[in-house]
Amino acid sequence: MKTGVFWSYLAVMFAVTYLVRVLPFVIFHKKIENKFVRSFLAYIPYTVLGAMTFPAVFYATGSVITAGAGVTAALIAAYRGKELFTVAVCASLAALLTGLLLQVAL
Amino acid sequence: MKQFLQGLKDGSAIGIGYLSVSFTFGLAAVSSGLDWWEALFVSMMNLTSAGQFAGITIMAAAGSCLEMAVSQLVINLRYALMSISLSQKVDRRFHAGKKILLGFAVTDEIFAVAMSREQEINALYFAGLAVLPYLGWTCGTLAGAVCGNILPENVSDALGLAIYGMFIAIIVPAMKKDSRILKITLLAVVLSFGLYYLPGVSGISSGFAVIICAVAASAAGAVCFPMEEETKEGA
Numbered sequence: 001m002k003t004g005v006f007w008s009y010l011a012v013m014f015a016v017t018y019l020v021r022v023l024p025f026v027i028f029h030k031k032i033e034n035k036f037v038r039s040f041l042a043y044i045p046y047t048v049l050g051a052m053t054f055p056a057v058f059y060a061t062g063s064v065i066t067a068g069a070g071v072t073a074a075l076i077a078a079y080r081g082k083e084l085f086t087v088a089v090c091a092s093l094a095a096l097l098t099g100l101l102l103q104v105a106l
Numbered sequence: 107m108k109q110f111l112q113g114l115k116d117g118s119a120i121g122i123g124y125l126s127v128s129f130t131f132g133l134a135a136v137s138s139g140l141d142w143w144e145a146l147f148v149s150m151m152n153l154t155s156a157g158q159f160a161g162i163t164i165m166a167a168a169g170s171c172l173e174m175a176v177s178q179l180v181i182n183l184r185y186a187l188m189s190i191s192l193s194q195k196v197d198r199r200f201h202a203g204k205k206i207l208l209g210f211a212v213t214d215e216i217f218a219v220a221m222s223r224e225q226e227i228n229a230l231y232f233a234g235l236a237v238l239p240y241l242g243w244t245c246g247t248l249a250g251a252v253c254g255n256i257l258p259e260n261v262s263d264a265l266g267l268a269i270y271g272m273f274i275a276i277i278v279p280a281m282k283k284d285s286r287i288l289k290i291t292l293l294a295v296v297l298s299f300g301l302y303y304l305p306g307v308s309g310i311s312s313g314f315a316v317i318i319c320a321v322a323a324s325a326a327g328a329v330c331f332p333m334e335e336e337t338k339e340g341a
Binding site for chain 2: 006010016024035038048050060061066071081082087089
Protein backbone atom coordinates (compact mmCIF):
# COMPACT_ATOMS: atom_id res chain seq x y z
CA MET A 1 0.00 0.00 0.00
CA LYS A 2 1.33 3.45 -0.93
CA THR A 3 1.88 5.79 1.99
CA GLY A 4 -0.47 8.46 0.56
CA VAL A 5 -3.28 5.91 0.32
CA PHE A 6 -2.68 4.85 3.90
CA TRP A 7 -2.98 8.43 5.14
CA SER A 8 -6.28 8.99 3.34
CA TYR A 9 -7.73 5.79 4.84
CA LEU A 10 -6.50 6.85 8.25
CA ALA A 11 -7.92 10.36 7.87
CA VAL A 12 -11.36 8.95 7.03
CA MET A 13 -11.23 6.48 9.93
CA PHE A 14 -10.18 9.17 12.37
CA ALA A 15 -12.72 11.76 11.21
CA VAL A 16 -15.70 9.40 11.39
CA THR A 17 -14.72 7.74 14.68
CA TYR A 18 -13.90 11.06 16.36
CA LEU A 19 -17.06 12.87 15.26
CA VAL A 20 -19.29 9.94 16.22
CA ARG A 21 -17.94 10.21 19.76
CA VAL A 22 -17.55 13.93 20.25
CA LEU A 23 -20.55 15.50 18.46
CA PRO A 24 -23.21 13.87 20.65
CA PHE A 25 -21.09 14.56 23.73
CA VAL A 26 -20.90 18.29 22.94
CA ILE A 27 -24.43 18.76 21.60
CA PHE A 28 -26.28 17.24 24.54
CA HIS A 29 -25.68 19.37 27.58
CA LYS A 30 -29.07 19.61 29.22
CA LYS A 31 -30.25 16.71 31.28
CA ILE A 32 -32.62 14.48 29.36
CA GLU A 33 -35.79 14.24 31.48
CA ASN A 34 -37.63 11.71 29.35
CA LYS A 35 -37.83 8.46 31.31
CA PHE A 36 -37.89 6.26 28.22
CA VAL A 37 -34.75 7.84 26.79
CA ARG A 38 -32.95 7.70 30.12
CA SER A 39 -33.80 4.03 30.59
CA PHE A 40 -32.87 3.25 27.00
CA LEU A 41 -29.46 4.85 27.46
CA ALA A 42 -28.89 3.03 30.74
CA TYR A 43 -29.33 -0.32 29.00
CA ILE A 44 -27.14 0.54 25.98
CA PRO A 45 -23.67 -0.41 27.28
CA TYR A 46 -24.77 -3.88 28.31
CA THR A 47 -26.84 -4.65 25.22
CA VAL A 48 -24.04 -3.40 22.92
CA LEU A 49 -21.38 -5.50 24.63
CA GLY A 50 -23.70 -8.53 24.84
CA ALA A 51 -24.49 -8.38 21.13
CA MET A 52 -20.84 -7.76 20.22
CA THR A 53 -19.69 -10.75 22.26
CA PHE A 54 -22.25 -13.37 21.25
CA PRO A 55 -22.07 -15.30 19.04
CA ALA A 56 -18.89 -13.71 17.58
CA VAL A 57 -16.75 -14.92 20.49
CA PHE A 58 -17.23 -18.54 19.45
CA TYR A 59 -15.38 -17.82 16.20
CA ALA A 60 -12.55 -15.76 17.69
CA THR A 61 -9.99 -18.58 17.98
CA GLY A 62 -10.71 -20.58 14.85
CA SER A 63 -12.13 -23.45 16.94
CA VAL A 64 -15.56 -23.42 18.58
CA ILE A 65 -14.35 -25.87 21.23
CA THR A 66 -11.39 -23.80 22.47
CA ALA A 67 -13.47 -20.61 22.24
CA GLY A 68 -16.25 -22.29 24.23
CA ALA A 69 -13.77 -23.24 26.93
CA GLY A 70 -12.54 -19.64 27.03
CA VAL A 71 -16.07 -18.25 27.30
CA THR A 72 -16.91 -20.67 30.12
CA ALA A 73 -13.80 -19.66 32.02
CA ALA A 74 -14.56 -15.97 31.47
CA LEU A 75 -18.16 -16.35 32.65
CA ILE A 76 -17.08 -18.13 35.83
CA ALA A 77 -14.33 -15.60 36.58
CA ALA A 78 -16.64 -12.65 35.88
CA TYR A 79 -19.42 -14.16 38.02
CA ARG A 80 -16.95 -14.40 40.89
CA GLY A 81 -16.26 -10.68 40.48
CA LYS A 82 -12.71 -10.87 39.11
CA GLU A 83 -11.20 -7.79 37.43
CA LEU A 84 -11.23 -7.13 33.68
CA PHE A 85 -7.66 -8.24 33.17
CA THR A 86 -8.04 -11.44 35.20
CA VAL A 87 -11.13 -12.42 33.27
CA ALA A 88 -9.39 -11.76 29.93
CA VAL A 89 -6.40 -13.88 30.98
CA CYS A 90 -8.67 -16.71 32.18
CA ALA A 91 -10.42 -16.73 28.80
CA SER A 92 -7.17 -16.82 26.81
CA LEU A 93 -5.51 -19.41 29.07
CA ALA A 94 -8.52 -21.73 29.02
CA ALA A 95 -8.64 -21.57 25.22
CA LEU A 96 -4.90 -22.17 24.93
CA LEU A 97 -4.89 -25.13 27.34
CA THR A 98 -7.94 -26.69 25.70
CA GLY A 99 -6.25 -26.38 22.32
CA LEU A 100 -3.12 -28.09 23.65
CA LEU A 101 -5.21 -30.88 25.26
CA LEU A 102 -7.05 -31.43 21.99
CA GLN A 103 -3.73 -31.70 20.14
CA VAL A 104 -2.51 -34.32 22.56
CA ALA A 105 -5.79 -36.27 22.52
CA LEU A 106 -6.27 -36.35 18.75
CA MET B 107 -5.78 16.07 41.52
CA LYS B 108 -7.38 13.52 43.78
CA GLN B 109 -10.01 12.94 41.09
CA PHE B 110 -7.30 12.48 38.45
CA LEU B 111 -5.49 9.89 40.57
CA GLN B 112 -8.73 8.04 41.24
CA GLY B 113 -9.30 7.99 37.48
CA LEU B 114 -5.80 6.61 36.88
CA LYS B 115 -6.47 3.88 39.41
CA ASP B 116 -9.85 2.96 37.93
CA GLY B 117 -8.33 2.95 34.43
CA SER B 118 -5.37 0.71 35.26
CA ALA B 119 -7.26 -2.55 34.77
CA ILE B 120 -8.56 -1.32 31.41
CA GLY B 121 -5.04 -0.32 30.40
CA ILE B 122 -3.67 -3.77 31.16
CA GLY B 123 -6.57 -5.38 29.35
CA TYR B 124 -6.00 -3.16 26.32
CA LEU B 125 -2.35 -4.19 26.20
CA SER B 126 -3.34 -7.72 25.29
CA VAL B 127 -6.15 -6.78 22.94
CA SER B 128 -4.10 -4.20 21.05
CA PHE B 129 -1.25 -6.68 20.91
CA THR B 130 -3.54 -8.89 18.83
CA PHE B 131 -4.44 -5.86 16.74
CA GLY B 132 -0.75 -5.18 16.08
CA LEU B 133 -0.34 -8.81 15.03
CA ALA B 134 -3.31 -8.67 12.68
CA ALA B 135 -2.35 -5.30 11.19
CA VAL B 136 1.17 -6.36 10.25
CA SER B 137 0.02 -9.70 8.88
CA SER B 138 -2.54 -7.87 6.72
CA GLY B 139 0.25 -5.80 5.15
CA LEU B 140 0.64 -2.63 7.23
CA ASP B 141 4.02 -1.39 8.43
CA TRP B 142 4.57 -1.38 12.17
CA TRP B 143 4.37 2.42 12.30
CA GLU B 144 1.15 2.43 10.30
CA ALA B 145 -0.43 0.03 12.80
CA LEU B 146 0.74 2.32 15.60
CA PHE B 147 -0.81 5.40 13.96
CA VAL B 148 -4.13 3.61 13.46
CA SER B 149 -4.26 2.83 17.19
CA MET B 150 -3.10 6.29 18.30
CA MET B 151 -5.79 8.02 16.27
CA ASN B 152 -8.75 5.71 16.74
CA LEU B 153 -8.62 3.94 20.11
CA THR B 154 -11.28 1.42 19.18
CA SER B 155 -11.14 -2.33 18.71
CA ALA B 156 -13.88 -3.45 16.35
CA GLY B 157 -13.56 -0.37 14.11
CA GLN B 158 -9.81 -0.79 13.73
CA PHE B 159 -10.06 -4.48 12.90
CA ALA B 160 -12.63 -3.63 10.23
CA GLY B 161 -10.43 -0.73 9.03
CA ILE B 162 -7.35 -2.85 8.37
CA THR B 163 -9.51 -5.39 6.53
CA ILE B 164 -10.72 -2.64 4.18
CA MET B 165 -7.17 -1.32 3.73
CA ALA B 166 -5.94 -4.81 2.86
CA ALA B 167 -8.76 -5.25 0.36
CA ALA B 168 -8.07 -1.76 -1.11
CA GLY B 169 -11.69 -0.73 -0.46
CA SER B 170 -12.98 2.77 -1.19
CA CYS B 171 -12.87 5.63 1.29
CA LEU B 172 -16.68 5.65 1.25
CA GLU B 173 -16.71 2.01 2.34
CA MET B 174 -14.25 2.90 5.08
CA ALA B 175 -16.42 5.79 6.26
CA VAL B 176 -19.65 3.78 6.30
CA SER B 177 -18.09 0.82 8.09
CA GLN B 178 -16.59 3.06 10.78
CA LEU B 179 -19.87 4.93 11.19
CA VAL B 180 -21.90 1.76 11.59
CA ILE B 181 -19.47 -0.08 13.84
CA ASN B 182 -18.83 2.96 16.02
CA LEU B 183 -22.34 4.37 16.14
CA ARG B 184 -22.64 2.81 19.57
CA TYR B 185 -20.19 5.46 20.78
CA ALA B 186 -22.74 8.13 19.86
CA LEU B 187 -25.22 6.44 22.16
CA MET B 188 -22.59 6.15 24.88
CA SER B 189 -21.60 9.80 24.49
CA ILE B 190 -25.21 10.85 24.95
CA SER B 191 -25.42 8.71 28.09
CA LEU B 192 -22.16 10.19 29.31
CA SER B 193 -23.32 13.75 28.60
CA GLN B 194 -26.09 13.10 31.12
CA LYS B 195 -23.70 12.16 33.88
CA VAL B 196 -20.87 14.72 33.62
CA ASP B 197 -20.76 17.59 36.09
CA ARG B 198 -21.48 21.23 35.14
CA ARG B 199 -17.83 22.21 34.80
CA PHE B 200 -17.24 19.62 32.08
CA HIS B 201 -17.35 22.30 29.32
CA ALA B 202 -17.41 21.92 25.55
CA GLY B 203 -13.63 22.44 25.23
CA LYS B 204 -12.95 19.56 27.57
CA LYS B 205 -15.52 17.44 25.80
CA ILE B 206 -13.83 18.06 22.42
CA LEU B 207 -10.58 16.80 23.87
CA LEU B 208 -11.77 14.03 26.17
CA GLY B 209 -14.65 12.78 24.03
CA PHE B 210 -12.00 11.08 21.91
CA ALA B 211 -11.51 8.59 24.74
CA VAL B 212 -15.06 7.22 24.83
CA THR B 213 -14.62 3.45 24.49
CA ASP B 214 -16.81 0.56 25.63
CA GLU B 215 -14.75 -0.05 28.76
CA ILE B 216 -13.93 3.55 29.71
CA PHE B 217 -17.58 4.39 29.27
CA ALA B 218 -18.72 1.43 31.36
CA VAL B 219 -16.35 2.26 34.21
CA ALA B 220 -17.27 5.97 34.14
CA MET B 221 -20.98 5.16 34.20
CA SER B 222 -20.60 2.72 37.08
CA ARG B 223 -19.51 5.62 39.32
CA GLU B 224 -22.01 6.70 41.93
CA GLN B 225 -21.34 10.42 41.56
CA GLU B 226 -21.26 12.79 38.59
CA ILE B 227 -18.24 12.56 36.30
CA ASN B 228 -15.58 15.21 36.72
CA ALA B 229 -13.31 16.13 33.76
CA LEU B 230 -10.14 15.43 35.74
CA TYR B 231 -11.46 12.03 36.74
CA PHE B 232 -12.31 11.21 33.13
CA ALA B 233 -8.89 12.38 31.92
CA GLY B 234 -7.20 10.17 34.52
CA LEU B 235 -9.42 7.28 33.53
CA ALA B 236 -8.35 7.62 29.87
CA VAL B 237 -4.56 7.87 30.30
CA LEU B 238 -3.59 4.25 31.04
CA PRO B 239 -6.01 2.69 28.54
CA TYR B 240 -4.58 5.00 25.84
CA LEU B 241 -1.00 4.08 26.76
CA GLY B 242 -1.91 0.40 26.95
CA TRP B 243 -3.64 0.52 23.60
CA THR B 244 -0.75 2.19 21.76
CA CYS B 245 2.08 0.28 23.49
CA GLY B 246 0.32 -3.04 22.98
CA THR B 247 -0.17 -2.29 19.28
CA LEU B 248 3.49 -1.41 18.92
CA ALA B 249 4.59 -4.59 20.69
CA GLY B 250 2.26 -6.77 18.64
CA ALA B 251 3.33 -5.14 15.37
CA VAL B 252 7.07 -5.29 16.06
CA CYS B 253 7.50 -8.72 17.63
CA GLY B 254 4.21 -10.38 16.75
CA ASN B 255 5.44 -12.77 14.14
CA ILE B 256 7.48 -14.78 16.61
CA LEU B 257 4.38 -15.94 18.53
CA PRO B 258 3.09 -19.45 17.78
CA GLU B 259 -0.34 -19.49 16.14
CA ASN B 260 -2.18 -21.19 19.01
CA VAL B 261 -1.04 -18.44 21.38
CA SER B 262 -2.16 -15.63 19.09
CA ASP B 263 -5.50 -17.42 18.52
CA ALA B 264 -6.05 -17.68 22.28
CA LEU B 265 -5.20 -13.99 22.69
CA GLY B 266 -8.05 -13.23 20.29
CA LEU B 267 -10.39 -14.06 23.18
CA ALA B 268 -8.96 -11.36 25.46
CA ILE B 269 -11.25 -8.60 24.23
CA TYR B 270 -14.36 -10.75 24.68
CA GLY B 271 -13.16 -11.70 28.15
CA MET B 272 -13.16 -8.01 28.99
CA PHE B 273 -16.66 -7.52 27.61
CA ILE B 274 -17.87 -10.47 29.70
CA ALA B 275 -16.16 -9.01 32.77
CA ILE B 276 -18.22 -5.84 32.33
CA ILE B 277 -21.65 -7.30 31.61
CA VAL B 278 -21.75 -10.25 34.01
CA PRO B 279 -21.41 -8.31 37.30
CA ALA B 280 -24.12 -5.87 36.16
CA MET B 281 -26.40 -8.77 35.22
CA LYS B 282 -25.78 -10.36 38.59
CA LYS B 283 -26.64 -7.16 40.42
CA ASP B 284 -29.75 -6.09 38.49
CA SER B 285 -32.33 -8.55 37.15
CA ARG B 286 -33.59 -5.99 34.61
CA ILE B 287 -30.13 -5.70 33.07
CA LEU B 288 -29.91 -9.50 33.16
CA LYS B 289 -33.13 -9.92 31.16
CA ILE B 290 -32.47 -7.16 28.66
CA THR B 291 -28.85 -8.18 28.00
CA LEU B 292 -29.98 -11.78 27.47
CA LEU B 293 -32.57 -10.46 25.02
CA ALA B 294 -29.83 -8.64 23.09
CA VAL B 295 -27.74 -11.82 23.03
CA VAL B 296 -30.66 -13.92 21.78
CA LEU B 297 -31.38 -11.36 19.03
CA SER B 298 -27.73 -11.38 18.10
CA PHE B 299 -27.75 -15.18 17.74
CA GLY B 300 -30.89 -14.85 15.63
CA LEU B 301 -29.36 -12.28 13.27
CA TYR B 302 -26.24 -14.39 12.96
CA TYR B 303 -27.84 -17.73 12.13
CA LEU B 304 -31.36 -17.19 10.75
CA PRO B 305 -31.50 -17.44 6.97
CA GLY B 306 -32.43 -14.21 5.23
CA VAL B 307 -31.03 -11.89 7.90
CA SER B 308 -27.64 -13.51 8.41
CA GLY B 309 -26.14 -11.40 5.59
CA ILE B 310 -26.37 -8.24 7.70
CA SER B 311 -22.91 -6.89 8.50
CA SER B 312 -21.77 -7.47 12.06
CA GLY B 313 -21.62 -3.75 12.80
CA PHE B 314 -25.26 -3.27 11.75
CA ALA B 315 -26.30 -6.40 13.62
CA VAL B 316 -24.89 -5.05 16.90
CA ILE B 317 -26.77 -1.78 16.47
CA ILE B 318 -30.08 -3.50 15.66
CA CYS B 319 -29.82 -5.86 18.66
CA ALA B 320 -28.72 -3.18 21.10
CA VAL B 321 -31.36 -0.66 20.05
CA ALA B 322 -34.19 -3.22 19.98
CA ALA B 323 -33.30 -4.75 23.36
CA SER B 324 -32.68 -1.40 25.07
CA ALA B 325 -35.99 -0.06 23.75
CA ALA B 326 -37.75 -3.15 25.05
CA GLY B 327 -36.04 -2.59 28.39
CA ALA B 328 -37.08 1.04 28.52
CA VAL B 329 -40.71 0.06 27.85
CA CYS B 330 -40.94 -3.02 30.09
CA PHE B 331 -38.57 -2.09 32.93
CA PRO B 332 -38.02 1.69 32.99
CA MET B 333 -35.11 2.70 35.20
CA GLU B 334 -36.06 5.00 38.07
CA GLU B 335 -34.07 8.14 38.74
CA GLU B 336 -30.62 6.92 39.60
CA THR B 337 -28.30 9.80 38.78
CA LYS B 338 -29.70 12.15 41.41
CA GLU B 339 -27.47 10.82 44.15
CA GLY B 340 -24.47 12.95 43.12
CA ALA B 341 -22.00 13.25 45.97
